[in-house]
Amino acid sequence: MTTTGMARAWAITRKDGVVLGFTDHDGELRFAGVVFRPRAGLTAQAVVQGAGLSVDNTEAVGALSDEAITERDILAGRWDGAELRQWDVDWQAPDQHRLVFRGHLGEVSRSGGAFKAELRGLAEALNRPMGRVFHPRCSAVLGDGACKVDLTRPGLTGEGHVVSVEGGRLRLGGLEGFSDRWFERGMLRLTSGAAEGLSGHVKNDRALPQGQREVDLWTQTGILPAPGDRVKLIAGCDKAAETCRLKFNNYLNFRGFPHLPQEDWLMAPGKESGRSEEILRKFREGGGIVEV
Structure with a gap:
């Protein structure tokens, strides 16, 4: 692959399965089962990639067109979270290409007949919190694998x-x-x-x-x-144990901890505080040992 013959190409796969290819070359390119078109006018900044577990990111800018990315689709959120792959490719021999970026579209904004999309690399997922949260309310999403409620049940x-x-x-x-x-x-x-x-x-x-x-x-x-x-x-769920039991009859799969003490329980006075004060008073008055 020569520097003078190098172009960049992008393939975007929406969640509904629609695949579009773009290139900054002045001619159409074909490889990896995708047709990369130049007339859509998509361009991207240099990919920022770091060593280790740092997050890769870049930006893509393009013109809105009826054939490719429409304003209606952006407003409808059909491009949110779409998968993106970027290659360096020899436009004289498209079979010679190298994948340099893979990730997803982040925030997509539009202005003046153009759009701008943030590209998030695979390391973006490392920024998400992991593990369970110990809380009285349920941590599952209604109908997911942890909740197990069948949303096709009558009445839901x-x-x-x-x-x-x-x-x-x-x-x-x-x-x-x-x-x-x-x-x-x-x-x-x-x-x-x-x-x-x-x-x-x-x-x-x-x-x-x-x-x-x-x-x-x-x-x-x-x-x-x-x-x-x-x-x-x-149907809606407020994540409470009572709702899970009465509304969905699903308490066996409740993913919260309803019997946890309140957040201020450490500062609450103990039940024996009155008895302790009485013992201390008698000890001071008697000047000696008090039978408890």
Whole structure:
């Protein structure tokens, strides 16, 4: 591989399986089963790589285009967490290439018809805290391998449609049979329309007459749903032991420690403190040994 014939190429794999290839060369390149196109206009800064366990990082900048990376997809979060690979390649002989970076897209921002994406190397995972946290509330995510709740059980999910939208507040219909606040702290997923595939965490959930509900999301979705779009609601869990036992009948898999003492228990007066003070008073008054 010669320096004068070297180009850079990137392959981005979204979580939904879509793969796109880009290159800073002025012609199309093909290798590793990917077609790398030049007209998308993606460029990247030099990869910052360190020895040992330090975190590798870089940035990619490109133009928004209908054929490659669209503003709608960025708003919808479809590029969040996408896998990225970068090669140095001899454009005269594309089979001669060397992988120099592998990681994921971090924060993706857009401005003035362009986007900027932070690239996070494989060492980024080493920054995450590991191990269990000893806390009265559950550490599992509802429905995951530790929780083991089957979310397909009747009563844990509901499907309806959007009646109206006002920012992060949605009026939903077709959700009869669920009590007030049943989906609070749960998830809302959009299953049709322009925002299909997006989801949000439920902040407030209020039951209304005729099977309607008023749902507030903590953060509104990148693309707002429209009236008539289909939605799926998943029951919420506040991580408390009582909720696990009564709402989900899943106490055997509870991943918290509900019998831990309160955080201020060390500073709380002991039950025998009164008896100890009485003994000390009698000792001082008698000037000698006190029978206890």
